[in-house]
Amino acid sequence: MREGISSQCPKRCFEKPQLNRALHAPTLGRRFAHGGWPGPVPQFHGDTMFKKAITCLAGGALLAAAGAVHAFPDKPITIIVPFSAGSGTDVNARDFAQALAGQVKQPVVVENRLGAEGLIAANALLNAPADGHTLIFTSSSLSVLDPLMKKNLPYDPARDFAPVCGVARIPVVLAVPASSSFKTAGEVVAAAKAQPGKFSFAHSSAALRLSGELFTQTADIKMLSVPYKSTVTALTDLAGGQVDTMHIDMAGGLPFFQSGKIRPLLIAGEQRNKVLPDVPSAAEAGLPDYRLLPWFGVFASAKTPPAVLQQVREAAEQALRKPEITGALERRGLDPFHLCGEALGKYQQDDIALSRQVVNKAGIVPQ
Structure with missing residues (x-):
């Protein structure tokens, strides 16, 4: 394209005084302001210089626009993480940042921006x-x-965030103390039906609380919700028998499962997990609607130009599919989860709708 335009725009194209006057910006401005050409309309003969000049200007504009789109990324990329360094979100974000840097050949910096619960x-x-x-x-919190x-x-994630790519679903596990008499999720459900409100479930985040609420709603039982600010504290109390059950994400619970301090009974969703292959899924246990899973995802500002956003998505997807990441x-x-663009947006909307149903049925009041 560059050669084609250059061949139509020789240097002499802009050397005729008459043409320079014709294309002079103030002159053109007066032309359009007053509805008439200020002076004789220039005439060109032989090599149709005027047409070639217009072709040159138009082609140059197209090249500039194309260059602006293909310039991404032309500087380091920043990935904001709303949780502390060393957290599960941070660890996975840094792995993604490293893979993305290799993909786009630009530095990718992770910034932990804590405070105001993500605001x-x-x-x-x-x-x-x-x-x-x-x-x-x-x-997904x-x-x-x-x-x-x-x-x-003050913002709406569905409106103000543009979905780039999902990264991973976070399995949620129903667990009990190692000393508990409960050996299956079915035994928990049966006991809770026999004695409504007697047994408790611990949780340490909004996402895990909703998982617990959905479990009780799906099983049609009543259990006491016990909130904790610290996952470690909640797990310690569970191991000691201070609470009866807990809904815990895989990353937080895995060290306790491996040490034998707590026992996993059930994994939310439709499939088993490779790390705990002997633990049945909720679907296998007869609770197919217990499927609310937290997840990690990457988002951009919704104001990002579509052409740039598409390039971000393509680079992110290629980075996430690298074997070292999966x-x-x-x-x-974790379960790799590579929905990108509109597909991730639909998944997000469906998750919001399901979560709203759980929140409303549980009577949870926004704080």
Whole structure:
């Protein structure tokens, strides 16, 4: 394309005084302001210079536009993480950042923006230039649950975040103390039906609370919800028998499962997990609707130009499909989850709808 335009735009194309006057910006401005050409309309003969000049200008504009699109990324990329360094979200974000850097041949920096339960991180994304060079790597607590669990949220993730790619689903496990008499999820359900409200379930996040609420709703039982601010504290109390059950994500519970301090009974969703192959899925246990799973995803600002956003998605998907990424996720007990673009947006909307049903049925009031 460059050669074609250059061949129509020789240097002499712009050397005729008459043509320069014709294309002079103020002159053109007066032409359109007053409805008439200010002076004789220039005439060109032989090599049709005027047409060639217009072709040259139009072609140059197209090349400039094309160059602007294909320039991405032209500087380092920042990935915002709304959780602390060393957290499960942070560890997976850094693996993704490394893979993405290798894919786009630009540095990728992870920034932990803590505070206000994710609000600071969300604002950092939305206040940054919407050019694809600032992304957020977060769990579904921010992209799905915040609008349902928090009052007066100043942003809407479904409206203000553009889905890039999903990274991994986070299996949720129903667990009991190693000393518990419960050996199956069915035994928990039977006991809770026989004595409504006697047995408890612990949780340490909004996502895990909703998993617990959905379990009780699906099984049609009543259990006491016991909130904890710390996952480690909740697991310690579970191991000691202070609470009867707990809904815990795989990453948090795995060390306790491996040590034998707590016993996994059930994994939410339709399939077993490679890390705990002997633990049945909810579908196998007769609870197919117990399927609410937290997940990690990458988002950009919704104001990002579509052409740039598409390039971000393509680069992210290629990075996430690298064997070192999928292998690391699976070793941590996570399920690789590579929905991108509109497919991830639909999954997010469906997850919001299911979560809203659980919240409303449980009578949870936004705080």
